[in-house]
Amino acid sequence: MTEKEKALIEAKANILKALGHPTRLWMAEQLAGGEKCVCELAENINADFSTVSKHLTVLKQAGVVEVDKRGKQVYYRLKVPCILNFMPCVEAVLQATAQSHIELMDQKRPIGQIDAV
Amino acid sequence: MTEKEKALIEAKANILKALGHPTRLWMAEQLAGGEKCVCELAENINADFSTVSKHLTVLKQAGVVEVDKRGKQVYYRLKVPCILNFMPCVEAVLQATAQSHIELMDQKRPIGQIDAV
DNA sequence: TGCACATTTGGTCGTTTTACCATACGTCAA
DNA sequence: TTGACGTATGGTAAAACGACCAAATGTGCA
Numbered sequence: 001m002t003e004k005e006k007a008l009i010e011a012k013a014n015i016l017k018a019l020g021h022p023t024r025l026w027m028a029e030q031l032a033g034g035e036k037c038v039c040e041l042a043e044n045i046n047a048d049f050s051t052v053s054k055h056l057t058v059l060k061q062a063g064v065v066e067v068d069k070r071g072k073q074v075y076y077r078l079k080v081p082c083i084l085n086f087m088p089c090v091e092a093v094l095q096a097t098a099q100s101h102i103e104l105m106d107q108k109r110p111i112g113q114i115d116a117v
Numbered sequence: 118m119t120e121k122e123k124a125l126i127e128a129k130a131n132i133l134k135a136l137g138h139p140t141r142l143w144m145a146e147q148l149a150g151g152e153k154c155v156c157e158l159a160e161n162i163n164a165d166f167s168t169v170s171k172h173l174t175v176l177k178q179a180g181v182v183e184v185d186k187r188g189k190q191v192y193y194r195l196k197v198p199c200i201l202n203f204m205p206c207v208e209a210v211l212q213a214t215a216q217s218h219i220e221l222m223d224q225k226r227p228i229g230q231i232d233a234v
Numbered sequence: 235t236g237c238a239c240a241t242t243t244g245g246t247c248g249t250t251t252t253a254c255c256a257t258a259c260g261t262c263a264a
Numbered sequence: 265t266t267g268a269c270g271t272a273t274g275g276t277a278a279a280a281c282g283a284c285c286a287a288a289t290g291t292g293c294a
Contacts, residue, residue, distance in 0.1 A: 001162075006139070009146075012207045013139045020134025021252090022127045026118075029126075038271060045118075051253055053272055063214035072261055072270050080213050082206040089199040090129045096197050097180035138282085155241060168283055170242055189240050189291055 018062035019083070023047065024055045027076075028064060032084050035068070035077035135179035136200070140164065141172045144193075145181060149201050152185065152194035 001009075019025050027041055042052040056076055059065045066079045078084070118126075136142050144158055159169040173193055176182045183196045195201070 001143075008211075009143050010139045011211050012204065013137050013142045015137075015207050015210050016133050016142065017137030020130050020132075020137040022123070022130045025130045025133065026126050042271095048254055049271070050255080050273080054252080057272080063210045069260090069271095072268095074271060080206065080210045082209060085206060086203040087129065089197065089202060090132050092199060093132050093180045093197045094125075094128050140282095159241095165284055166241070167243080167285080171282080174242085186241095186290090189238095191241060 015062045015064065018058050018064055021055070021058075023051075024059055027052075027055060027059065028078065028083060029087075031065060031076060031078045032081065035075045037073040037075050039073065041076070132179045132181065135175050135181055138172070138175075140168075141176055144169075144172060144176065145195065145200065146204075148182060148193060148195045149198065152192045154190040154192050156190065158193070 019028060023045060026045065030036055030041060030044070038049070038052060038056065041056070042049050045052070056065065060067060060076075063079060064083055065076045068075045068077070136145060140162060143162065147153055147158060147161070155166070155169060155173065158173070159166050162169070173182065177184060177193075180196060181200055182193045185192045185194070
């Protein structure tokens with residue numbers, strides 16, 4: 001792996017990492033409906049303003065959102081909206097995992113007691 | 118936000134977080150080419166076997182990969198291959214960020230010294 | 235049975251992350 | 265200009281993460 005490839009992987013991982021926190025993912029999803037000011041985001045989750053601000057900074061540094069200061073308020077919006085197109089597949093992973101769990105449960109189901117499957 | 122919605126967000130964030138590490142993202146990309154045993158993954162990166170194993174465990178727990186033990190070896194494969202369809206958009210984020218940087222540089226460019234853009 | 239190999243697990247330690255508090259900053263209105 | 269408001273930043277403590285080492289587990293072969 002070249003240095004360049006390595007840097008690319010790190011950059012991409014960083015974006016995924018930025019979205020890999022419940023609060024930040026929630027924020028990104030909120031922004032899918034259009035830009036929001038910090039206050040709008042903050043009042044919808046149970047967190048300190050400074051915490052919200054820091055999460056938004058993480059998203060901004062990752063390049064996921066961009067900022068627009070207008071008057072006293074700061075508006076954030078998705079920079080590259082396709083970022084949320086990913087969610088259906090993420091949900092598919094959850095489904096698949098749930099499915100595995102179900103299958104696991106099936107194996108344990110006392111009815112039938114089938115050994116060979 | 119209901120408890121259920123909260124749990125869903127957390128589950129999704131957990132998947133993104135799992136992919137949000139350079140080594141794990143690299144592994145996922147490797148597995149896009151088909152299943153690989155731990156040894157194959159380990160020999161391609163400069164890391165301890167135990168480190169590789171632990172990263173794979175994280176991916177497995179997130180539901181991103183699944184395991185198949187055959188003989189002495191353990192094979193991992195993507196459970197939901199669409200997980201990597203996301204990458205073009207992630208790269209678009211990088212591009213957009215790079216673009217911003219370029220624009221930023223443009224503003225600083227001494228040639229012309231244009232104030233109003 | 236016992237060894238060798240492939241992988242996992244447990245432990246430790248330094249680093250990073252995160253939430254909260256207090257405080258600073260910038261903008262608008264009076 | 266001053267105060268109030270919206271947001272960002274700095275500091276701190278607790279928790280989570282990540283890398284490495286050592287040791288355990290499981291599997292196939294001699």
